[in-house]
Amino acid sequence: MTRPAVPGTVNWSNVLTVASAAVLIATQAIATAVAAGWALAGLLNLGDMGEYGLMALFSLVGIYASFAYLRMASRAEPLRH
Template sequence: MSSKKPLNLVHLSTLVAVAILVGTELVGASWAAGWALGGLFQLDPAISRGIEIVFALAGLVGLYFFMRTAVRHEPIR
């Protein structure tokens, strides 16, 4: 059996905190951008919700790529 290194709790807690902070910023800002565009162009509420969802998914994708890079620079093992 190969032995695994123990978890580095300092790096792990840093990554969790960064994920919460950056995730809130990215997803919140992208969701708000979808809401603002729907209101600005006076779109139907269903279309506005669709735009909000698309923008929020784009924010989640951005968070995924950000966290992937963060874990590469702050390994937890």
């Protein structure tokens, strides 16, 4: 049974949903980015510094994707009634 919405209040269920999904997507995006940097550096024999550089570069892309997802999810899910 749900209570009626009070105008101007925060719907904490929606906030929790958006935050949980953002954490899940961020973890997957950053882990995939690091793995892709490691694999590509190994494939191209770039050595340790090339490996760390690609992992850092791809991690920045993963972090950007995570923030973009968070912005889109918070727009799609109404946090207020």
